[in-house]
Amino acid sequence: MSASAPNSSPEGYCKFAIPKKGRLYEKVVKMLKGAGIEFNRADRLDVAICKAGLPITLIFLPAKDIATFVGKGDIDVGITGWDVVKESGVTVDRVMDLGFGKCKLSVQAPVVKKITDVEMLAGKRIATSFPETTKEFFKLIDEKKGTNTTISFISGSVEAACGLGLADAVVDLVETGTTMRAAGLEVVHEVLETEAMLIANPNSTHKDLVDLIRKRLEGFITATKYCLVMYNISEDLLPKALEVSPGKRSPTITNLEADGMKAVSSLVLKKEVPEKMDALHDIGATDILVLELENSRM
Ligand SMILES: Nc1ncnc2c1ncn2[C@@H]1O[C@H](COP(=O)(O)OP(=O)(O)OP(=O)(O)O)[C@@H](O)[C@H]1O
Numbered sequence: 001m002s003a004s005a006p007n008s009s010p011e012g013y014c015k016f017a018i019p020k021k022g023r024l025y026e027k028v029v030k031m032l033k034g035a036g037i038e039f040n041r042a043d044r045l046d047v048a049i050c051k052a053g054l055p056i057t058l059i060f061l062p063a064k065d066i067a068t069f070v071g072k073g074d075i076d077v078g079i080t081g082w083d084v085v086k087e088s089g090v091t092v093d094r095v096m097d098l099g100f101g102k103c104k105l106s107v108q109a110p111v112v113k114k115i116t117d118v119e120m121l122a123g124k125r126i127a128t129s130f131p132e133t134t135k136e137f138f139k140l141i142d143e144k145k146g147t148n149t150t151i152s153f154i155s156g157s158v159e160a161a162c163g164l165g166l167a168d169a170v171v172d173l174v175e176t177g178t179t180m181r182a183a184g185l186e187v188v189h190e191v192l193e194t195e196a197m198l199i200a201n202p203n204s205t206h207k208d209l210v211d212l213i214r215k216r217l218e219g220f221i222t223a224t225k226y227c228l229v230m231y232n233i234s235e236d237l238l239p240k241a242l243e244v245s246p247g248k249r250s251p252t253i254t255n256l257e258a259d260g261m262k263a264v265s266s267l268v269l270k271k272e273v274p275e276k277m278d279a280l281h282d283i284g285a286t287d288i289l290v291l292e293l294e295n296s297r298m
């Protein structure tokens with residue numbers, strides 16, 4: 001650890017919490033780097049000051065604690081899953097969905113039990129790391145059926161609870177379903193869809209910096225979704241070509257030295273690039289180039 005490494009946030013800095021480990025950590029760090037929110041984190045320290053004069057302190061916390069701290073106002077802004085925000089019961093500004101960490105909080109039961117309707121679990125034992133969301137969900141079923149479903153908290157490896165005889169069903173996250181299937185479980189009901197998001201305390205005094213973070217992340221996310229496609233085309237074929245590549249807002253069109261020729265630059269969704277290139281080539285476009293974007297600001 002360097003002698004000058006900080007272990008607290010300098011006075012007046014915006015506090016920005018990100019997950020310190022787990023499923024979201026690497027994606028968040030990559031996104032911050034791409035967005036130009038760079039920092040040096042000293043070994044074993046969970047606090048880092050942003051570089052380039054940004055008055056932002058990054059604080060590395062468990063994803064589950066981030067919503068609570070942002071909700072209470074101890075931290076101005078953070079990145080965590082919507083599931084965690086719901087579970088903590090706090091009120092935060094949902095500033096921006098980030099498009100990763102997508103999964104579903106689902107009621108899962110052993111395949112062999114053939115639970116075809118979630119109401120069949122009324123009055124049974126449910127294990128979960130999301131007790132509040134689960135209680136809220138089963139409360140409605142209990143009220144309807146006059147039952148008293150038991151919800152017990154397990155901090156991890158929730159999928160093992162049924163096999164160990166600790167529960168009749170679990171409420172846990174499902175992305176690919178690999179963990180669930182390996183444990184002999186199946187989805188009975190989907191409770192909540194979740195993804196990672198930028199959240200902020202509604203009363204934060206750092207609205208400008210929260211907005212700066214939002215704009216930078218937005219620019220990076222756009223850059224990762226789009227490529228810049230450039231091509232030359234004769235004027236008479238231009239309308240057809242623009243139908244294929246209308247751009248995000250609108251394409252840039254410039255005159256070429258050669259008579260009746262235009263040069264077009266247009267943003268195209270990465271996943272659509274191969275088919276758009278084929279279509280442009282078929283229309284008569286030449287010198288089609290595709291450029292990766294490093295960052296953007298729209
Ligand atoms: N399989 C998954 N696919 C996509 N997103 C997920 C998955 N598991 C968790 N998440 C998201 O990531 C958030 C943090 O979960 P994660 O498991 O990384 O934290 P953790 O349980 O604190 O870490 P660890 O599992 O390393 O102990 C969850 O609240 C959820 O929003």
Ligand SMILES: O=P(O)(O)OC[C@H]1O[C@H](OP(=O)(O)OP(=O)(O)O)[C@H](O)[C@@H]1O
Pocket residue numbers: 023156157158159172173174175176177178179180
């Ligand atoms: O549908 P899948 O793609 O298999 O993903 C779902 C699993 O991912 C998460 O667990 P994680 O790996 O974070 O372990 P944990 O239970 O220790 O948190 C979640 O709790 C599920 O168990």
Ligand SMILES: [Mg+2]
Pocket residue numbers: 022023
């Ligand atoms: Mg986990």
